[in-house]
Amino acid sequence: MTDVIVCHGAWHQPEHFRALADRLNRDGLSVAIPDLGGLSLPDSHDLVQSMVDSSVRPPLLVAHSNGGITAGTVRGAASMLFLAGWVLDVGESPQGLIVDVQRRTGRAGAPLAVTADADGRVRLDPEAARAGLYADCDEATATRAIELLRPEPPSIFAATPEQAAWRDTPSHYLAAGHDQAIVPELVAAFAARCSTAETWPTGHSAYLSRADDVAELIGRRRGV
Template sequence: MLSNFAATRARRGRFRRNERQRLTSPPEDVEIERTGTPRSTLLDLEETETVTDVILVHGAWTDASVWHPVMARLWADGHEPTAVGLPMTTLDEDIAWTRRELAGRDRPTILVGHSYGGMVISAAALDHQHVAGLVFVCAYAPGPTDTVATLAGRGREMPGRKAIRFSSDGWTSVAPQGFVDSLASDLPPATARVLAASQRATHSDCLTGAPGAVAWDGLPCRYIQTLDDHMFDPELQRRFVERVNAERVELPAGHLVPLSRPDEVAAVIRGMAANVGGR
């Protein structure tokens, strides 16, 4: 297991050019390796216990507000959702921030990650007795040494990847029109423009960091695959489904599916909570 898991590695000062090139280079003909072990639930739930707590983790170039429509629906169902606002400085710091939110939990909790958020929840759930399951929303499901940069290179070249802009200080953003066309492709134009203009900068260390250890091989998983995604190759998503042995839900939606299809996303989370709560 990963020792001193929440500690931050001091990597932020140097921008790693070779990983940046991998993020924008043509796809590699590499298969996703399955590192999972036979399915076993880390948390033993009483048959009558209901999972109500849900922690939602956003992706790159967005913030916790992408979960607001989903949260409203979960509250209406009697769940207690919390959306984590990540610092987006390094993967380690984002994992640590999520584990801080988990630290105060004393009842079963579902972790949900969107896009880059899948990197975070895969590691944040490690060795935490109250995590009951993981939901990946068009999200990365890494192995211990995988990064967003290396994983993205194993899928098709997507239009959104060409819109990523790298600053000399290591921070990244998405060109406004590229954001509208790729991340927010199925949202109303006015909404898409607002999101593009208020996007959260993401440091390249988030995209080049590896988790070191992951928890999905010991937890029940569900995966929402977005078939009309212009940012994240749907076929690569399918391979993540297979990797984590997840129950899959396909949606004809774009990348920001928590905003465009909140009813369906909430239903998947609700179903996961009911499924693990009835074990």
């Protein structure tokens, strides 16, 4: 039985969430962290959907950042917890929302610097990642998280859901008050789409900077 399924964000991998999973295991919760790196949205949906379908009882989906796009398409979860996650409706894409914010506000909607490698994949600039994703993490945690980052295909910016399962699933949004990866207009819009929401004075990666608090939140949402 799997109590919690974690959907990691773009450029990240399951190892980023190992400490959080270990803490949840100590609390008696079983945790699965599928590797979504490099997968298209249909493929990542199919992977997570198969895990939910095979669970003895409906699990809690925990989705960080871009992982929210996948989680939001999966049906049959007991509930969803978005950790500074993207909550997209049918037909929306990250790039489309970023461009729309820039058009409406005149401000750039994509603060994280990326570069293309020889294979055409996009990589996060390490120092931009440190400032934009891990600013409130201790030095050792931030350095390790940066080491674990992986390149992604540019198609991540064009991922467009064909269904919005979050509309029919109880959901909670944890907004990061000092988020440097998602602009405030989008954070507010995503939070409003969820059943409930709260804001913590953290950066984009509270699962690292406040792992114990996030574990307690997950436990409450799972009913522990």
